[in-house]
Amino acid sequence: VTVFEDGTVELLISKRDLEQRIAELGREIARDLSGDQLPVLISVLKGSALFLADLVRALRIELEVDFMSISSYAAGTAGSGVVRILKDLESDVTSRDVLIVEDIVDTGLTLNYLRRNLSHREVGSLKAVTLLDKAVRRIVPVELEYIGFEIPDVFVVGYGLDFQGIYRNVPEILAVRDIARLANDPNILVEALFGSDGVTPH
């Protein structure tokens, strides 16, 4: 019995659906971003790296990319919205159109922090795109100009999203139905997803 058959995970968004939706987002965003200044797409490491890579190829316009890295909330501070910048932007964003590229917006705390932080840098315009939106989990209301897919309150892995550092390279989005089982054995999906030749971490 595989992890798919026993209900540990199920396919939520296929490769094809990701491709189609990202192509649509690309057309929509390209129309809105064609100002005279070179726009900057800001990806928040590491989860959004795969989405960024596909999104920029769907945007047939001149653009730059830059990266930020922020700490997850320290133990005990979850929900506080206190975030620390581990790696800041390298580009000067003054007067430019800035697009934050997120993998998933859950409570909204991370994006809310980023929007506030970037809005203090005299940007020309500030918008955000997220591939996945778990709107039902929102703690702070946050503006989101573009949304790939709205998803239910379920933990997802794949297409950049991890569980304890693994599964980012799964090409589709999987919903974890039995999170306790995965927490108990984080490698439990490796065999089913990558075959017996898969490199098992640890």
Ligand code: 5GP
């Ligand atoms: P926030 O709660 O601040 O909106 O989201 C914080 C971060 O939690 C996201 O950027 C993402 O890294 C992580 N996260 C939220 N929901 C999920 C999920 O379902 N799966 C994974 N792998 N990460 C998630």
